Structure formats: C-alpha cells, structure tokens
Amino acid sequence: MKYVLGIDIGTSAVKTCLMNEQGQIVDEASCTYRLYHEKSGYSEQKPQDWVDGITVSIQEIIGRFSEDAANIVGISYSGQMHGLVLLDEVGEVIRPAILWNDTRTTAQCEQIVAQVGKERLLAITKNPALEGFTLPKILWVKEHEPENFVKAKSFVLPKDYVRYVMTGKVQMERSDAAGTLLLDIERNDWSTEVAEAVGIDITLCPPLIDATTEVGTLTEAFATATGLAITTKVYGGGADNACGAVGSGIVATNKSMVSIGTSGVLLSFEQVPDKDFGGKVHYFNHAVTDAYYTMGVTLSAGHSLSWFKETFAKDSSFDELLAGTEEVAAGSNGLLFTPYLVGERTPYADSTIRASFIGIDTAHTRAHFAKAVLEGITFSLRDTLEIFRASGKEIQDIISIGGGAKNPQWLQMQADIFNAKIYKLQNEQGPSIGACMIALVGSGLVASFEEAVDKCVAMGEVFVPIAENVAVYNEVYKVYTQIYEHTKSLNEALQAFR
Structure with a gap:
C-alpha cells in the first residue's frame, strides 16, 4: 500500500x-x-x-x-x-x-x-x-x-x-x-x-x-x-x-461550496480567468491546473456566533445556546443581525462598518437573537451568491463545510436563504484532505482530480429548500441589504469613540 x-x-x-x-x-x-x-x-x-x-x-x-x-x-x-x-x-x-x-x-x-x-x-x-x-x-x-x-x-x-x-x-x-x-x-x-x-x-x-x-x-x-x-x-x-475546495469536490464547472468557520467563504469554480466581477469578489488560481475560483468573504461568520455566546451566554454550550431556535419562525419575528463585528469584506470592503441588531422589541427572547445571528451570517454569504448569480452563474447545488455544517438547523437555513440544495460531506477533513488529494494526483496514484474526488469525497445528507421559508427569507433579505447603507455614516461617526 x-x-x-x-x-x-x-x-x-x-x-x-x-x-x-x-x-x-x-x-x-x-x-x-x-x-x-x-x-x-x-x-x-x-x-x-x-x-x-x-x-x-x-x-x-x-x-x-x-x-x-x-x-x-x-x-x-x-x-x-x-x-x-x-x-x-x-x-x-x-x-x-x-x-x-x-x-x-x-x-x-x-x-x-x-x-x-x-x-x-x-x-x-x-x-x-x-x-x-x-x-x-x-x-x-x-x-x-x-x-x-x-x-x-x-x-x-x-x-x-x-x-x-x-x-x-x-x-x-x-x-x-x-x-x-x-x-x-x-x-x-x-x-x-x-x-x-x-x-x-x-x-x-x-x-x-x-x-x-x-x-x-x-x-x-x-x-x-x-x-x-x-x-x-x-x-x-x-x-x-483552494485545498478546501479540492477536498469538497469543487474541481469542475458548476460546483460551489460554502465554508463557515471563524470567517465565512462562498466559493465557485471557474474554468476561465477573464470573467469580470468588478472586484466585488476575489478571483484566484485554483489548485486544479489552468482553473480558477471566485470567492466572497464574510469576515465574522462563526466569529459572530462565538461572540454572541461569550457575551450573552458564556456558561452555555453551543447546543444550549441554540436550544429553542428551531421553534422561532424564519425571520426571527422581525429581528435582523448584520455580522460586521470587525468590518466586512464582501461586497463592501469596509473596515469601519460594525454589526447591528435591528428591530428589537419586548417579544424577542434569547432564542430570537441567536437565530437572528445565524440568519445574519447566512444573509451576508448570500450577498456573494447574488453577485455570482447576477453574472449569469446558475448555482443550484452547494456543498457546506466547517462549523456551519455541524448543525442541521443551520444547514436547512442555508438551503432556504440560498434557495439551493445544500450537501453535507460524510468525511470532512478541511484543507488537509485537499492537500492529500494534490499529492495523490501529483504522484500519479490517481489520474486526475475528478478521480481523486471519486475516491476521497463522500456526500452525506441533502437539505432541500422549503418553499415557504424561501419566500419569507427573500423578503427579509431585501430589508437586510438596506442596513449597510443606513448604518454606514453612523458607524463612521462612532469610529472616533472606539
């Protein structure tokens, strides 16, 4: 062997x-x-x-x-x-x-x-x-x-x-x-x-x-x-x-993935180097020879959830923090969160903007706030998805990895907010498995990255969009996209006091 x-x-x-x-x-x-x-x-x-x-x-x-x-x-x-x-x-x-x-x-x-x-x-x-x-x-x-x-x-x-x-x-x-x-x-x-x-x-x-x-x-x-x-x-x-993409099977046209760790990434395979996204997303060479990928970044993805836990539920586990959120309807009863804790990368590239909770009222419980954080992180990643779709890319299937793939409720939320099928991997190992696959291809133990994917990447559970939730999230997302412009000048004014 x-x-x-x-x-x-x-x-x-x-x-x-x-x-x-x-x-x-x-x-x-x-x-x-x-x-x-x-x-x-x-x-x-x-x-x-x-x-x-x-x-x-x-x-x-x-x-x-x-x-x-x-x-x-x-x-x-x-x-x-x-x-x-x-x-x-x-x-x-x-x-x-x-x-x-x-x-x-x-x-x-x-x-x-x-x-x-x-x-x-x-x-x-x-x-x-x-x-x-x-x-x-x-x-x-x-x-x-x-x-x-x-x-x-x-x-x-x-x-x-x-x-x-x-x-x-x-x-x-x-x-x-x-x-x-x-x-x-x-x-x-x-x-x-x-x-x-x-x-x-x-x-x-x-x-x-x-x-x-x-x-x-x-x-x-x-x-x-x-x-x-x-x-x-x-x-x-x-x-x-690039290695995370290889390890998730993103080695061919029409393949996309979302990775939610400390930061969040939505990434899509590109066969050509000359598409014009106007600098709104990153455009990098892939580990697959003569191929590329485009990528948008949410700076505080899982970091937003960790911050919320440490600030408001320090002695709770993440399971305890999210207990009850499944009972909260899509849209968190009119509560919205923008995950701009340390600024934002895509689509704004703004180091001054900061996070907001919008729409707080007395009916909201900790479960509403926790769900709003999950939704806000996912809305931020949808910003990248909308850039891809506006360029003509048809994205109907997305592989989800990282911390955001460990919670079934969050996976379903991704399916509903992205209006796409979300696939979980059976054997996720992060970028290290992609590095192994590069060595397999380089050494000739497998003939191609496609063959390496067949050997190394196993798909698990699939989460299908729920039409009722998709409709709600489409409307809530329209409100979400307005928050940046309405809070930009306020955060610039507050910068002097930080």
Whole structure:
C-alpha cells in the first residue's frame, strides 16, 4: 500500500493527515503554535514554529506507522494565504511573518491604488488592494523597516516556506501567488507592470509552480528529523481555500461550496480567468491546473456566533445556546443581525462598518437573537451568491463545510436563504484532505482530480429548500441589504469613540 501526507499550515495550528492510495485518511496529528500581536492590528508568526509543528506532527504519525516509511511516497500542503515571509540572500528568514489577518497596511493599499490605478489593478490581478494581501505588506516593510527590506532577495508564503525548508528550493505555487496582488491572473505569471509601478524589483518574486508540480525529494536533514524516507517526493500544494475546495469536490464547472468557520467563504469554480466581477469578489488560481475560483468573504461568520455566546451566554454550550431556535419562525419575528463585528469584506470592503441588531422589541427572547445571528451570517454569504448569480452563474447545488455544517438547523437555513440544495460531506477533513488529494494526483496514484474526488469525497445528507421559508427569507433579505447603507455614516461617526 502506498500513502501520502497532506499538511495544512493554519493560523493557530498545523494539521497533518496520512492518506492511503484508496483515498482513506488512516491517521492524523496536529500541533499548535503562537500568534504574536505586538501592536493593535499586528498579527505575526515565527516561520520556524510552522516547521517545528510539522516536524512534531509527522514524528507522531511515523511513530504509529507500522509499515516501511518509504511507502509514504508523497507530501503536499495547504497553507494560510497572503502571509509574508522575507528571505535574505542565503535563504534565512529576515523577520517574523506578517499574516493574512494583519491590518497595518491601509496606507500601502492606498499607495497601490494611486500608483497602479484601481481599474488597472483589477484588470491585472482580478482583486482590489486590501490589507490582507501580500504586496501591501512588502511595501510596509520597505517604508518602515528599510534595513530589512534591503536584505530581502525573495519572498514566499507560509506553505511555500515550509516546502523550501523540506526541499531546499525557493518557489511559489500559483493558487497562493494569486493572493499577493503581484500575479497577472490571465497571463498566469508575475506582473512586471504592477511591480514597477510600486517600486518593487520583480526578482523578489520566486519561480512559479503548479499545485501538482513535483518539486523534488526531502532533504536528508528533514527526512532524518521526521523519520520519513529521503525518497519521499514533494508537490507544490495549494492555498487553504483552494485545498478546501479540492477536498469538497469543487474541481469542475458548476460546483460551489460554502465554508463557515471563524470567517465565512462562498466559493465557485471557474474554468476561465477573464470573467469580470468588478472586484466585488476575489478571483484566484485554483489548485486544479489552468482553473480558477471566485470567492466572497464574510469576515465574522462563526466569529459572530462565538461572540454572541461569550457575551450573552458564556456558561452555555453551543447546543444550549441554540436550544429553542428551531421553534422561532424564519425571520426571527422581525429581528435582523448584520455580522460586521470587525468590518466586512464582501461586497463592501469596509473596515469601519460594525454589526447591528435591528428591530428589537419586548417579544424577542434569547432564542430570537441567536437565530437572528445565524440568519445574519447566512444573509451576508448570500450577498456573494447574488453577485455570482447576477453574472449569469446558475448555482443550484452547494456543498457546506466547517462549523456551519455541524448543525442541521443551520444547514436547512442555508438551503432556504440560498434557495439551493445544500450537501453535507460524510468525511470532512478541511484543507488537509485537499492537500492529500494534490499529492495523490501529483504522484500519479490517481489520474486526475475528478478521480481523486471519486475516491476521497463522500456526500452525506441533502437539505432541500422549503418553499415557504424561501419566500419569507427573500423578503427579509431585501430589508437586510438596506442596513449597510443606513448604518454606514453612523458607524463612521462612532469610529472616533472606539
């Protein structure tokens, strides 16, 4: 039997999965690491912590593996997007990684728009300049840490750094490169035009590879440290959302998924790189070669529910928090919640807007508020769905993963608010299963991503829209979409008091 490893480098932990050639997860291990918040809005990690966590997790799996380690023939990765790792001329890390959720770069985003042009940036990168992306972070270092910037000879993203340590080769995989604001999406190559406009030497950008590209084999040092065979082959891997899509079967036209974790994502497969969404949603290269995906983001999805629990029902479990919500009718008796706790990404890209409860009266109980939070999160994701449908996409079936797929009531709510069939997976493992599937395809153990989906992805329960609820939610959603414009100026005025 042959095996592959899929490694997911998350924001709080690494998760490593061992999959056999039949597509079954046979073991897994994880290891947590620290986040560093030196100042408000700063979010950093030490790249060595990722390497140490991966080493420990692989050692744990090898310690339980009863076969020859040489039977583990391939490794691939999923990684948190956008994080900046700067390397010097000998490949050493210059400073801690600046992560995707770091928000210090507003001025640099404005600089990019001014120097490249808003419309030109969208035409080249298919994405607007947002604080989470990598290029603003590079420009921040250039301005505020010139002594570090002058040392920089290359930059990579988290999973690409880990792969470099394991193989000794500095490269960047395209689904992650698409989130840097330096990739020309249609040309599938680095944009000299953007780099020159902002004063970045294009040689800072490493060679590009695809998710299934065979990079090489493990270094002797890494193989020795983990117990893996030096013959183990290493493949490019993908961005976490791309890997989550692969692991959910989103590898062909007309496939879409919703993922509700701390943040929320609604993602849809695209076969071509030149659709025009006007920058309202993200447009990235997929882990599937020569394919793409579009994606909208709700910043505080599961985070809104966690906040509500911690603030108003701290001693309750989530099951206790949601008890009674099934008795509350669709629309929560006229109570609406907007999940803008930390601003919003899609469709507004507004860091100042904040959350609201609208329509509170004395008839509302905690169950009404809890259900309104679930509905508000789902309405926010419907904002993305409406952008997709307005572009001509027909979305009738959606796979749901993450925390939002653990509660049957919430799954039914997604079906009713989206007016689409919602499918739950039997074997959800998150982006790590997508990383395993990339290794299966790269190694030739399966012939294609479609075959990998057949082996690895099993559909579970299906939730069908209830016509009565769809009608109610369509009307309530019309009200929901008005709240942003009516509260925008109020939140701007309140910003001074935060």
